[in-house]
Amino acid sequence: EVQLVESGGGLVQAGGSLRLSCAASGFTFDEYSIGWFRQAPGREREGVSCISSSSGTAYYEDSVKGRFTISSDNTKNTVYLQMNSLKPEDTAVYYCAADTYGCTKVANKQSFWGQGTQVTVSS
Secondary structure: OOEEEEEOOEEEEOOOOEEEEEEEEOOOHHHOEEEEEEEOOOOOOEEEEEEOOOOOOEEEOHHHOOOEEEEEEOOOOEEEEEEOOOOHHHOEEEEEEEEOOOOOOOHHHOOEEOOOEEEEEEO
């Protein structure tokens, strides 16, 4: 059974930090790029960051560059998203997803999705 399980969300004050984890199972982890997406109420799901399975290259959406860091531990089939200097506008449900095409950062191209974890940043 394919599973992507996110954890690490929560409530934090502006300027604080959280680290999200995405634990994968049921598929060949190193054949998929793993991305983080987020969806705020009333907004479309957007790509936040992605790490390429082939090159290890990390990609970031402009609004999180310099604040978020994505990393992968292939021994644990887990991808992390370290989020620093959080802002109220980062508030959303964060999802990880597996992309067989590389880091397309396009929601409807993802093969598998996790259930999401809520991140709330208070001002």
